[in-house]
Amino acid sequence: MADYDYDVLVIGAGPGGYVAAIRAAQLGLKTACAEGRETLGGTCLNVGCIPSKALLHASEYFEAAKGGAMAAMGIKVTPELDLPTMQGQRKDAVKGLTGGIEFLFKKNKIDWLKGYAQFKDAHSVEVAGKTVTAKNIVIATGSSVTPLPGVEIDNAGGVVVDSTGALELASVPKKMVVIGGGVIGLELGSVWRRLGAEVTVVEYLDQLLPGMDGEVRREAGKIFKKQGMVLKLGTKVTGVTVEGKTAKVTVEPAKGGDAEVIEADVVLVSIGRRPNTEGLGLDKIGLELNQRAQIETDHDFATKVDGVWAIGDVIPGPMLAHKAEDEGIAVAENIAGLTGIVNHDVIPGVVYTQPEFAGVGLTEEAAKERGAIKVGKFPMLANSRAKTNHEPDGFVKVIADAETDRVLGVWCIASVAGTMIGQAAQAMEFGATSEDIAYTCHAHPTHSEAIKEAAMAVLGKPIHI
Numbered sequence: 001m002a003d004y005d006y007d008v009l010v011i012g013a014g015p016g017g018y019v020a021a022i023r024a025a026q027l028g029l030k031t032a033c034a035e036g037r038e039t040l041g042g043t044c045l046n047v048g049c050i051p052s053k054a055l056l057h058a059s060e061y062f063e064a065a066k067g068g069a070m071a072a073m074g075i076k077v078t079p080e081l082d083l084p085t086m087q088g089q090r091k092d093a094v095k096g097l098t099g100g101i102e103f104l105f106k107k108n109k110i111d112w113l114k115g116y117a118q119f120k121d122a123h124s125v126e127v128a129g130k131t132v133t134a135k136n137i138v139i140a141t142g143s144s145v146t147p148l149p150g151v152e153i154d155n156a157g158g159v160v161v162d163s164t165g166a167l168e169l170a171s172v173p174k175k176m177v178v179i180g181g182g183v184i185g186l187e188l189g190s191v192w193r194r195l196g197a198e199v200t201v202v203e204y205l206d207q208l209l210p211g212m213d214g215e216v217r218r219e220a221g222k223i224f225k226k227q228g229m230v231l232k233l234g235t236k237v238t239g240v241t242v243e244g245k246t247a248k249v250t251v252e253p254a255k256g257g258d259a260e261v262i263e264a265d266v267v268l269v270s271i272g273r274r275p276n277t278e279g280l281g282l283d284k285i286g287l288e289l290n291q292r293a294q295i296e297t298d299h300d301f302a303t304k305v306d307g308v309w310a311i312g313d314v315i316p317g318p319m320l321a322h323k324a325e326d327e328g329i330a331v332a333e334n335i336a337g338l339t340g341i342v343n344h345d346v347i348p349g350v351v352y353t354q355p356e357f358a359g360v361g362l363t364e365e366a367a368k369e370r371g372a373i374k375v376g377k378f379p380m381l382a383n384s385r386a387k388t389n390h391e392p393d394g395f396v397k398v399i400a401d402a403e404t405d406r407v408l409g410v411w412c413i414a415s416v417a418g419t420m421i422g423q424a425a426q427a428m429e430f431g432a433t434s435e436d437i438a439y440t441c442h443a444h445p446t447h448s449e450a451i452k453e454a455a456m457a458v459l460g461k462p463i464h465i
Contacts (some may be wrong), residue, residue: 004123006032008335009134010123011117011376014042016312016324017140018101023332024120025108027384032134033105034127036116039098040105042142044321047164050097052187056352057169059194062086063354068328070389074350083171089298100160113205119281122305136307136335139295140328141280143273143313146166148179151240151269159242160267163315171197173265177249179237181208183209183351185270186224190353192266193229200230200262202237202335204254208386211412213363215397220357223393223413275314290316300340303329309335323347344427348425355380355394358417360425361409372402376434376457382464383453384445391415396454398424401407405458416447 008024010017015033018282021033043183062333065079098101115128124133147153155165157328166188178189181203183235193199197301201208201224207217208224208231225231232251238259240248247267252259275294282289290296295303295310302309309331310313324344330340348360367373380386380394394413410424436454442448442457456462 001036002123004133005303006030006111006132006134008032008136008138008332009034009113009117009125009132009137010140012042012140012142012312013037013040013101013112014142014312014324015044015321016142016328017042017138018105019035019328020138020311020332021110021326021328022104022108023329024335025110027336027338029332029336031108032111032113034113034115034117034134036114036124036131038092040101041094041098043144045101046094049321050096051090051133051167052163052184052191053352054093055086055191056187056354057088058089058257059191060354063443064192069224072390077318079271081172082424083195087168095326095337104378116279118279119284122285122307125281132396136309138335139280139303139308139310139314139333140312140324141276141314142324143275143319143425145176145269146272146274147157148237148240148271151179151237153269154242157242158266159247160240161267161270163272166192166268169266174198175264176200176266176268177202177247177262177264178184178270179230179388180250180268180270181205182210182270182272185268186220186351186353188268188270189229190227191198197237197266198230199228200232200264202232202235202249202251202262206234209357210232210350212357213397213409214365214406216357216359216411217415219413220393223355224353230238234464270410273319277314293317300334301327302334317344318347320347320349335427343429346425348421349420352418355391355415356414356417357413358421359409359411360421361407361428362399363409363411364397367399367408370408372407372414374400374402374405374434374458376400376459378450378453378457378465380447380450383414383447383450385449386414386448388445389415396420396450398437398451398458400434400458405435407432407434407455409460410450410451410454415452420448420451423451 007029008031010021010033027030101380113127117125172195176197178185200378208220236254249262311327313319326342333340351357376398381392397411399409434455442452
């Protein structure tokens with residue numbers, strides 16, 4: 001048997017990579033992780049999930065104070081925005097969590113190879129000019145922002161930015177155009193709208209939030225319009241020019257029509273993400289990519305090259321941190337000879353706006369394509385906790401197989417939909433029926449009672465509607 005420097009070398013220290021490294025080390029495998037960023041945690045902890053949630057949370061407080069929600073509950077305040085402090089608490093959150101990953105690496109005796117790795121062969125990579133060998137190599141390099149052809153991103157200039165630049169704005173723009181009506185665009189657009197920007201969202205498709213349940217998408221449009229966003233759906237961007245500190249965005253109907261120019265202080269390009277598979281030297285090990293520049297793997301996350309594995313955003317499936325984390329645990333266990341499994345049919349997704357949008361499993365449209373279904377809905381307006389909290393927007397929808405009653409999908413719009421969806425995911429993981437959920441006792445008053453009520457509606461016996 002050949003001698004290697006490590007049993008496992010993970011390329012990338014994002015949610016998938018650092019979790020894979022930690023789990024491999026816990027299983028007694030000598031482990032290293034190659035990461036070129038100055039801090040661990042990947043996009044999620046550094047410039048994605050974590051910092052955006054810090055700004056979303058802070059901006060919710062500001063809007064509640066300024067918009068009258070607090071006054072309506074007898075709390076009279078006159079808020080003043082201190083953006084540097086708000087940005088400071090965002091940076092503190094990132095620093096604490098990325099530092100925590102570094103602590104866990106030291107605790108588990110994982111070597112952090114500081115630099116970007118490139119394959120020399122299937123069992124060796126070059127990192128910062130040094131060759132390192134491993135019996136098993138896990139590709140967990142994540143994803144990056146998809147560029148819009150013909151539009152140049154200049155985060156330093158602060159006019160045409162991507163999601164990273166939108167987190168770092170030093171002042172609140174007067175007018176912001178968000179190109180893309182997906183999760184990231186709506187979350188960051190919501191932050192700056194709450195803080196005072198006039199936000200216009202341009203989406204090529206005829207509804208927001210591609211991939212979510214159709215009814216949820218339609219309701220999202222109504223909610224964001226009510227909040228003050230201007231939505232230009234079924235609209236494509238044909239050009240962006242910058243003159244000084246002003247951008248001019250040229251748009252026209254996706255199906256053809258007259259062009260229109262929108263001026264803005266900031267343009268956020270947010271049309272999706274693409275896998276980070278370039279520059280790895282995959283050609284040197286004979287590993288080809290699919291049409292979406294992703295790496296194909298088998299059920300165990302092994303590639304067609306012996307000893308090379310891949311997880312997270314570089315393989316097919318939703319580009320979500322929690323998917324990558326579960327795959328990180330699974331791939332480490334498979335490498336160690338155990339059985340690591342991820343049920344890709346039960347991966348929840350959340351949009352952390354206010355209210356939140358969450359779903360797991362099949363949309364109603366996809367479920368109908370598979371056969372007869374039953375659908376139950378319950379409005380948050382009728383939920384006692386939502387009503388007392390003055391959070392009337394949204395609903396819960398439970399989709400079940402008409403014959404077996406097995407739950408196929410759950411969709412929520414509620415202030416805490418992201419928390420609520422966990423119950424639905426757990427129920428679906430263990431094959432629950434709508435009856436199982438309906439007859440499970442829920443604490444009162446809670447938002448989650450809406451899931452119970454929607455399940456009761458599937459059975460044709462709702463109580464509170």
